[in-house]
Amino acid sequence: MPPLLIVVGGLPASGKTTVAAELARRTGFSFLRVDTVEQAIVRTTPLAQPLGPVGYVVAREVAADLLRTGVSVIAECVNPLAVTRDAWRATGLGLGARVLEAEIVCSDPAEHRRRAETRDTGIPGHVPPTWAEIVGREYEPWTRDRLVVDTARLPVDEAVAVIEAAARPRR
Numbered sequence: 001m002p003p004l005l006i007v008v009g010g011l012p013a014s015g016k017t018t019v020a021a022e023l024a025r026r027t028g029f030s031f032l033r034v035d036t037v038e039q040a041i042v043r044t045t046p047l048a049q050p051l052g053p054v055g056y057v058v059a060r061e062v063a064a065d066l067l068r069t070g071v072s073v074i075a076e077c078v079n080p081l082a083v084t085r086d087a088w089r090a091t092g093l094g095l096g097a098r099v100l101e102a103e104i105v106c107s108d109p110a111e112h113r114r115r116a117e118t119r120d121t122g123i124p125g126h127v128p129p130t131w132a133e134i135v136g137r138e139y140e141p142w143t144r145d146r147l148v149v150d151t152a153r154l155p156v157d158e159a160v161a162v163i164e165a166a167a168r169p170r171r
Contacts, residue, residue: 004029004072004167005063005092009079010104012134013116015151019104019159020076026160027074027167030066032059034077039126049127056084060091067095079103080139100167101146104159108152 006029008020017033024031038055041047047054056077063073079085085101092099106112116131129137147166149159 001169002096002098003067003070004098004100005067005088006072006074006100006102006163006167007079007085007088007092008074008076008102008104008163009085011080011106011112011137011139012078012129013112013119014104014106015115015156015159016076016104017121018156019149019151019163020074022156023160023163024074026164027072029072029074030063032063032073032075034059034075035121035126036123037062039123043125053084056087060087063088064091064095067092067097072097078137078139080137082140082143085142098169100163101144102163102166103142103146103148105148105150106152107150111152 006023008016010016021031034055037059038049038051041051041054041058042049059075059077063075066073075088079088089099089101106115113131116134119128121128147163149162151159154162
């Protein structure tokens with residue numbers, strides 16, 4: 001069975017880190033969080049936010065190394081543009097991996113805002129975007145099928161179960 005690349009994307013504070021981290025705990029897959037990669041770059045180089053594609057490129061290269069060795073990967077990132085989505089997909093498919101794209105959404109704006117305004121990202125030094133930055137950011141509509149998981153409607157365990165079910169190989 002080829003390895004699996006699960007790309008978990010969505011707006012900040014939608015619940016994607018919580019879901020992706022629990023998915024990693026349950027599956028034992030490697031977990032790559034682009035925010036962690038970007039904060040490490042900011043902390044150890046003269047670069048500052050916004051980094052542009054740098055964090056995504058580094059994370060994709062690490063994911064590629066893992067996939068080459070047969071290790072399945074969960075990559076968690078906003079993934080806001082078709083170009084970033086295409087790059088993740090090409091990375092996985094180019095290495096013969098199965099690819100599952102999941103978009104995490106929070107359909108309740110009041111809950112989404114509450115999360116944005118009260119969360120701790122768990123990354124030392126990381127300053128999360130404000131609610132205004134979240135709703136004002138560029139986020140292109142998806143143009144291909146993907147799994148959509150609404151964390152306003154599903155608790156974490158159920159959201160993870162939906163992704164696990166979609167990740168199972170089909171016969």
